[in-house]
Amino acid sequence: MQIQIHISSCVSARIFVFTLAILGASFFASGVAQAASLADGLKNYKSFVVEHIGVALSGAKELQQAVKAKNAKAAQTAWIKSRKGWEAVEPITGEFFSELDEAIDAWPDSKKGYHAIEAALFAGKLGGIFAPVDELVANLAKFSNELGKPDFQFEPQGLMNGLTKLAYEVGENKSKGGESPYAGTSLIDMQENVEGIEALYQMVFEDPLKEKDAKLAGEIHEKIEAVEKLVKVKSLKALNQPALHKGGEELAVLLQSAALKLDLNKPAVGEK
Amino acid sequence: MHRLRTPICKAAAAAAAFLAVFAAVSLSAEPIATKEGVLPAGTELNEDQLDQPTELFWSELAGGKRSYLLNLGDMLFSSPTILGGAARQAGISCGTCHQQGGGNTKLFVPGMSSRAGNFDTTGPFFNPKADNGVLDPVRPPSLRGAKYLAPYGHNGRFASLRDFVRNVIVNEFAGGEPSPQVLDALVDYIQEIAFLPNAKLTAGGRLSKEASAAAKRGEILFNKPFPRNAAMSCASCHVPSGAFVDHQIHDVGTGGWQKTPTLLNANLNAPYFHDARYDSYEQVVDYFDKHFDLRLSAKDRSDLVAYLNAIGEADKPTTRNTVQAELEELESFSSVFDVAIPARNSEIAVLAADALGIEWRDLGEKFPGRTDTTVSGGVKERLRARNTIRGVVLTLRRIAMAAADGDFGRAAEAYAAYQKEAAAAADVLKQAEPYSLFNPKIWEAHFKAVKQLADIAKEKSRSK
Numbered sequence: 001m002q003i004q005i006h007i008s009s010c011v012s013a014r015i016f017v018f019t020l021a022i023l024g025a026s027f028f029a030s031g032v033a034q035a036a037s038l039a040d041g042l043k044n045y046k047s048f049v050v051e052h053i054g055v056a057l058s059g060a061k062e063l064q065q066a067v068k069a070k071n072a073k074a075a076q077t078a079w080i081k082s083r084k085g086w087e088a089v090e091p092i093t094g095e096f097f098s099e100l101d102e103a104i105d106a107w108p109d110s111k112k113g114y115h116a117i118e119a120a121l122f123a124g125k126l127g128g129i130f131a132p133v134d135e136l137v138a139n140l141a142k143f144s145n146e147l148g149k150p151d152f153q154f155e156p157q158g159l160m161n162g163l164t165k166l167a168y169e170v171g172e173n174k175s176k177g178g179e180s181p182y183a184g185t186s187l188i189d190m191q192e193n194v195e196g197i198e199a200l201y202q203m204v205f206e207d208p209l210k211e212k213d214a215k216l217a218g219e220i221h222e223k224i225e226a227v228e229k230l231v232k233v234k235s236l237k238a239l240n241q242p243a244l245h246k247g248g249e250e251l252a253v254l255l256q257s258a259a260l261k262l263d264l265n266k267p268a269v270g271e272k
Numbered sequence: 273m274h275r276l277r278t279p280i281c282k283a284a285a286a287a288a289a290f291l292a293v294f295a296a297v298s299l300s301a302e303p304i305a306t307k308e309g310v311l312p313a314g315t316e317l318n319e320d321q322l323d324q325p326t327e328l329f330w331s332e333l334a335g336g337k338r339s340y341l342l343n344l345g346d347m348l349f350s351s352p353t354i355l356g357g358a359a360r361q362a363g364i365s366c367g368t369c370h371q372q373g374g375g376n377t378k379l380f381v382p383g384m385s386s387r388a389g390n391f392d393t394t395g396p397f398f399n400p401k402a403d404n405g406v407l408d409p410v411r412p413p414s415l416r417g418a419k420y421l422a423p424y425g426h427n428g429r430f431a432s433l434r435d436f437v438r439n440v441i442v443n444e445f446a447g448g449e450p451s452p453q454v455l456d457a458l459v460d461y462i463q464e465i466a467f468l469p470n471a472k473l474t475a476g477g478r479l480s481k482e483a484s485a486a487a488k489r490g491e492i493l494f495n496k497p498f499p500r501n502a503a504m505s506c507a508s509c510h511v512p513s514g515a516f517v518d519h520q521i522h523d524v525g526t527g528g529w530q531k532t533p534t535l536l537n538a539n540l541n542a543p544y545f546h547d548a549r550y551d552s553y554e555q556v557v558d559y560f561d562k563h564f565d566l567r568l569s570a571k572d573r574s575d576l577v578a579y580l581n582a583i584g585e586a587d588k589p590t591t592r593n594t595v596q597a598e599l600e601e602l603e604s605f606s607s608v609f610d611v612a613i614p615a616r617n618s619e620i621a622v623l624a625a626d627a628l629g630i631e632w633r634d635l636g637e638k639f640p641g642r643t644d645t646t647v648s649g650g651v652k653e654r655l656r657a658r659n660t661i662r663g664v665v666l667t668l669r670r671i672a673m674a675a676a677d678g679d680f681g682r683a684a685e686a687y688a689a690y691q692k693e694a695a696a697a698a699d700v701l702k703q704a705e706p707y708s709l710f711n712p713k714i715w716e717a718h719f720k721a722v723k724q725l726a727d728i729a730k731e732k733s734r735s736k
Contacts, residue, residue, distance in 0.1 A: 094642065094643075098642060101642070101643065102642045102643050102645065105643050106643050106644075106645045107644060108721035108722040108724070108725050109644075109645040109646070109721060109725075110721065110725050110728055111645075112645070113643075115725065116725070118729075119725045119726075119728040119729040120728050120729075122729065123728060123730065125728070165662075168662055168666065173363050173633075174309070175309050175310040175311065175361055175362040175363050176304050176309045176362075177304065177306030177308045177309040178308065178309075181306035181309070182725070182729040184307065184308045187308075235308070236308045236309065236310075237308070237309070239361075240361070241310070241362075241363070242352070242353065242360055245630075246669075246672075249629065249665065249669040250669060250673060252666050252669070253666050253669050253670055253673065256666060269659060269663060269666065270655055270662050271641050271642045271655050271658065271659070
């Protein structure tokens with residue numbers, strides 16, 4: 001049978017339509033048909049990641065140019081663009097590229113990574129960020145290269161770990177300003193995180209889970225939508241933090257159950 | 273918030289080694305630096321301190337143990353879930369203002385505070401309905417000895433502690449109507465908070481041999497009738513044999529009638545007066561000297577200050593936070609499930625799971641992740657600690673989900689899993705402790721870096 005997976009409009013404000021050829025009933029059971037299905041899901045998700053890391057890298061390059069041109073406003077816009085690309089793929093950054101994640105998303109660190117640049121850039125200071133911006137571009141380029149290697153593959157357990165970890169983290173208390181407090185874009189970070197969660201779940205795990213436990217698959221789908229609704233607010237101040245905290249944890253709990261249904265190990269929720 | 277108690281201080285020897293390093297550390301965890309958060313930029317909650325006010329309970333002092341109600345109340349006191357509005361959103365709890373049952377001498381909320389150490393409980397921020405239209409911040413008082421300090425509120429407007437607590441939750445912090453069992457627990461906890469022992473004071477409120485000669489001269493002055501009103505002395509309101517209070521309100525020229533505050537452990541409670549207007553005993557004595565025309569000499573004033581310092585002391589005012597102390601507190605809190613789950617008490621089981629989850633999450637943040645480049649060592653230990661804690665948090669969420677569904681069989685299973693995971697976590701966390709924010713060197717490096725970023729961010733106005 002052929003199943004079309006529609007990634008809802010929130011994913012980069014577009015509809016991704018992927019076709020998965022699922023010829024058997026079981027996703028992770030042995031057999032050529034299931035392996036093809038898994039391969040398609042993973043391939044599609046890899047495309048999603050490549051696209052978003054591409055956005056992160058191109059944004060960083062625009063940031064580099066704007067900083068050289070001493071154009072603070074353009075540099076800030078480029079930083080936000082780059083950051084959005086990065087946040088959408090957070091399910092996999094720490095899990096599959098831990099060393100690059102450490103350099104790119106260091107906190108608190110005034111010397112390197114997005115946040116070192118953010119603190120100075122959004123205070124209108126461009127003078128001291130040439131080196132960290134160059135380093136960010138280099139690290140994102142390296143990330144993109146690693147990702148683009150033909151032999152690089154995402155494996156389901158790592159993806160489930162990253163997915164569950166990000167569901168947990170999205171509920172962390174943002175009342176003090178969140179992940180990007182100086183840019184004031186923590187809410188965008190969270191929205192991109194949730195889009196990343198939705199994309200990964202729907203592209204890779206949802207349909208196979210439906211085969212195993214349709215009720216659980218539906219519950220996860222609904223929970224992601226509920227979390228998505230919570231982060232779609234106008235400002236961080238308007239965010240219902242306790243509800244998000246609860247929703248993120250409940251989603252992570254459901255994903256833990258899903259992993260077992262899919263014959264995966266209980267996902268590790270921490271960093272690798 | 274994480275509480276520490278003197279009887280638990282098993283890690284004192286290890287802490288002593290840390291103290292030598294920490295003595296040079298004057299850095300504090302940073303105030304909120306962003307305009308994007310719930311709380312105004314510049315808010316100082318004075319959280320994340322390594323040395324925290326010591327908390328003692330009367331039952332423990334009497335050689336007993338903590339009761340179910342005490343554990344529940346203690347846990348709820350540090351949980352934002354019983355409050356509403358901005359407080360709940362911001363993760364503020366009763367314990368934010370009354371740290372470990374004491375006060376919070378550094379608390380500052382722009383627009384709601386006139387100085388560090390006070391806060392307007394009838395301002396518009398936390399509950400617009402409670403706004404009286406006047407910036408009239410008050411000092412969050414220490415709750416030590418609260419059961420002996422009725423009436424309640426700075427102006428003594430509540431005879432009942434229970435009514436006072438309800439008012440704080442519902443009116444001042446926009447929370448929902450607390451259930452009787454929640455109020456029972458909170459009142460029990462507050463009534464259990466004991467004064468900290470002070471070797472300079474005897475049981476009758478007199479100075480002991482430990483006190484200095486100056487303090488003893490001050491004691492005489494404290495009890496001496498005022499020159500212009502022989503019926504009055506300092507001691508006539510601050511009755512030494514009665515916790516240094518008279519349970520009355522008085523107008524002493526500071527703006528309306530105010531309750532006589534206790535002087536026990538008061539060294540830990542500066543700034544002084546209901547609105548936190550004075551930083552020191554010297555200023556307090558000067559004020560009363562003038563207000564009551566006491567005609568004190570400089571030596572008299574100095575002796576009175578020595579006396580106040582002696583009676584206001586605590587043998588062990590602060591306690592170093594450690595993994596062990598945190599785990600013991602969490603164990604006390606989680607024992608609430610032993611009663612709530614068999615009793616099929618959904619309200620308490622869910623509240624407990626929420627509150628404990630937040631406590632464990634906070635504990636997890638003390639183990640810096642890989643992206644925290646201020647820490648170079650122990651990455652394996654830190655990541656294992658974070659991973660373990662997150663697993664525990666999700667098991668607590670399972671308890672909450674099951675209890676909310678009324679499925680107490682499932683809740684009991686999840687609680688059994690929680691107990692195993694929490695027990696197993698102890699070794700993991702202790703192995704990671706040297707590389708965590710429990711280590712003063714790492715604490716300092718981490719918050720120094722946070723401050724550095726904040727400083728960079730505020731050097732120029734934002735160009736957004």
